[in-house]
Amino acid sequence: MRLSHRRSRCAVVLGLVVTVVLSGCSQIVQGQPDEQPVDLIIATFNDFGYEDLYAEYERLHPGIKITPRRSETVDEHVKNLDTNLASGSGLADIEAMEIGWIYKYLAQADKFVDLRDHGANDLTARWLDWKVAGATASDGRIIGYGTDIGPEAMCYRRDLFAKAGLPTDRREVAKLFTDWNAYFATGRKFRAKVPGSAWYDSSVLIWDAMRNQLAEAYYSNQDRYIGAENARLKQVWGQIAAGSQDGLSARLPAWSDNWSKAFRTDAFATMACPGWLLGQIQERAGRFGNGKWDVADVFPGGGGNWGGSFLTVPKQSGQSGEAAALAAWLTAPEQQIKVFKKLGSFPSTVDAYNDEQVRSQVNEYFNHAPVGKIYIERARNVFLKQHKGPRDGEINQVFAAALERVDERKQTPAAAWRQALKEADKRARITRTPS
Numbered sequence: 001m002r003l004s005h006r007r008s009r010c011a012v013v014l015g016l017v018v019t020v021v022l023s024g025c026s027q028i029v030q031g032q033p034d035e036q037p038v039d040l041i042i043a044t045f046n047d048f049g050y051e052d053l054y055a056e057y058e059r060l061h062p063g064i065k066i067t068p069r070r071s072e073t074v075d076e077h078v079k080n081l082d083t084n085l086a087s088g089s090g091l092a093d094i095e096a097m098e099i100g101w102i103y104k105y106l107a108q109a110d111k112f113v114d115l116r117d118h119g120a121n122d123l124t125a126r127w128l129d130w131k132v133a134g135a136t137a138s139d140g141r142i143i144g145y146g147t148d149i150g151p152e153a154m155c156y157r158r159d160l161f162a163k164a165g166l167p168t169d170r171r172e173v174a175k176l177f178t179d180w181n182a183y184f185a186t187g188r189k190f191r192a193k194v195p196g197s198a199w200y201d202s203s204v205l206i207w208d209a210m211r212n213q214l215a216e217a218y219y220s221n222q223d224r225y226i227g228a229e230n231a232r233l234k235q236v237w238g239q240i241a242a243g244s245q246d247g248l249s250a251r252l253p254a255w256s257d258n259w260s261k262a263f264r265t266d267a268f269a270t271m272a273c274p275g276w277l278l279g280q281i282q283e284r285a286g287r288f289g290n291g292k293w294d295v296a297d298v299f300p301g302g303g304g305n306w307g308g309s310f311l312t313v314p315k316q317s318g319q320s321g322e323a324a325a326l327a328a329w330l331t332a333p334e335q336q337i338k339v340f341k342k343l344g345s346f347p348s349t350v351d352a353y354n355d356e357q358v359r360s361q362v363n364e365y366f367n368h369a370p371v372g373k374i375y376i377e378r379a380r381n382v383f384l385k386q387h388k389g390p391r392d393g394e395i396n397q398v399f400a401a402a403l404e405r406v407d408e409r410k411q412t413p414a415a416a417w418r419q420a421l422k423e424a425d426k427r428a429r430i431t432r433t434p435s
Contacts, residue, residue: 104392212304227428295366
């Protein structure tokens with residue numbers, strides 16, 4: 001695929017001349033045979049699907065050697081990143097960052113390479129604009145290149161909808177979910193007809209979906225904490241808490257054993273559903289859910305995103321030019337398409353949406369849903385460039401824990417809200433990330 005927004009550029013390395021090209025061009029290396037290659041360390045978490053791409057890049061660039069450093073969990077990765085960032089040494093040449101916590105590092109953008117110095121301005125048109133905004137600091141610095149995204153649709157149980165007398169065709173189902181008021185109202189009708197099943201799995205996951213549609217949730221655009229005074233945030237809380245009290249939530253903590261087991265039962269009928277969650281549902285529901293689940297091309301309120309990451313280059317790297325070039329190559333449309341075909345990670349680059357295999361993807365498990373077209377459309381409907389402050393992730397954990405207490409009937413919504421505000425205010429007052 002030809003990319004009109006990509007340009008070749010060169011980097012000069014001590015004792016070695018390397019012609020680095022961002023697309024699939026060859027590389028010329030001059031130097032003595034016994035010279036060591038440039039060793040680039042890249043730190044990721046979970047599975048980014050990059051192993052084959054590392055080998056391909058090394059073949060295209062004989063002067064480069066890539067050393068992966070992979071953490072098994074996000075928490076482990078973040079702990080290592082924080083420790084090494086605070087100590088001033090030990091970071092990889094490329095550090096992956098998940099969308100849920102890149103914001104605290106945007107507040108420390110001076111510790112990361114501004115990728116505009118390495119051609120980022122010529123590359124930004126590759127990505128959806130809201131993806132670029134997610135790694136852009138308030139002063140305009142771009143500290144990350146976007147990898148995947150998690151545009152959200154709505155997954156639903158066709159059999160349970162039929163039992164409740166609701167439409168089952170995905171086009172008709174989409175009409176039920178035009179906004180969150182309609183979604184909750186339909187849920188109450190469902191519960192009246194099928195009292196043995198909840199409407200959704202978890203209040204916390206619905207909270208995340210709705211909160212992520214707010215332009216400002218916990219912080220203003222000036223990074224001032226506004227949780228206690230944000231009337232829209234409180235309105236969202238009240239809507240979800242009322243749904244919990246009315247039995248719309250199955251009260252299942254996400255990723256718990258009970259949550260996983262519930263997919264093989266009739267515990268709940270709908271889920272806020274990014275593309276990567278389809279595999280999670282299929283894995284957990286197994287034969288029980290085959291053909292029962294479907295995907296509607298809709299998300300209440302317009303659009304939403306749950307998931308995705310970025311590749312950043314810390315200033316600790318002594319090889320920032322080479323690292324930036326590798327990060328740009330790994331996140332190019334061609335490479336994102338390869339990862340999509342391998343893992344199903346949905347691309348954030350707009351040119352990838354013209355790839356026939358991406359566009360034509362159908363998921364047989366989900367009643368032959370045309371998931372390629374659905375998630376391309378969902379990605380284009382994420383219109384919001386949400387601002388998140390430096391401690392956004394930690395503050396959200398406070399509100400999520402409060403909603404879990406509401407779901408578990410351990411606190412009233414009013415008491416849980418008051419406690420969440422008190423704890424969140426303490427978190428917001430911590431101005432520096434602890435090492």
